Amino acid sequence: MTAADHHRPIVESATALALRHATWHGEDDTAAFARQLAAQPQLANAFITLHGDLGAGKTTLVRHLLRALGVQGRIKSPTYAVVEPHEAPGLHIWHFDFYRFNDPREWEDAGFRDVFASPGLKLAEWPEKAAALIPAADVAIFIEALDEEARRVTLSAHTPLGQQLLQGLHP
Numbered sequence: 001m002t003a004a005d006h007h008r009p010i011v012e013s014a015t016a017l018a019l020r021h022a023t024w025h026g027e028d029d030t031a032a033f034a035r036q037l038a039a040q041p042q043l044a045n046a047f048i049t050l051h052g053d054l055g056a057g058k059t060t061l062v063r064h065l066l067r068a069l070g071v072q073g074r075i076k077s078p079t080y081a082v083v084e085p086h087e088a089p090g091l092h093i094w095h096f097d098f099y100r101f102n103d104p105r106e107w108e109d110a111g112f113r114d115v116f117a118s119p120g121l122k123l124a125e126w127p128e129k130a131a132a133l134i135p136a137a138d139v140a141i142f143i144e145a146l147d148e149e150a151r152r153v154t155l156s157a158h159t160p161l162g163q164q165l166l167q168g169l170h171p
Helices: 029-039 041-045 058-069 103-109 112-117 160-167
Strands: 011-015 019-024 046-052 083-086 093-097 123-124 141-146 151-157
Touching: 019 029, 029 058, 029 093, 041 123, 041 160, 046 058, 058 083, 058 093, 058 141, 083 151, 093 141, 103 112, 151 160
Parallel strands: 046 123, 046 141, 093 123
Antiparallel strands: 011 019, 019 151, 083 093, 141 151
């Protein structure tokens, strides 16, 4: 095994500025990507959506990202609460999971419009369940499980902020 094989690139190819692909060969690669993303100053006010089947690794990525940002304490999945707020040094973070989201009235009742209008990082799993209500994602992350460990990942920028985030990720 060569050094190149041992240290696989996080972002393996870019077909365009707005689209990047990667293969994560295990949780260490997921954590390395999360640390690299956390180091981007533009992340502070980004909206990132996470797409993939159950068990693909969306929540695992979020946990690694929150730890890399400095979030302390228990990091719960917001599957039942729909949103979990977090604090990191100088940063407000909201982690949404719209998997059980059924009623658009919940959006207004929960004050999500105000959350999305305020500064801070927003992360959303299962965004398609609230697609008509949420703004366009700066970056959409699509995770596909290839086997128990490996994941095929596609990063797609949908805004200038998202393009800046992707530019800051180095192979």
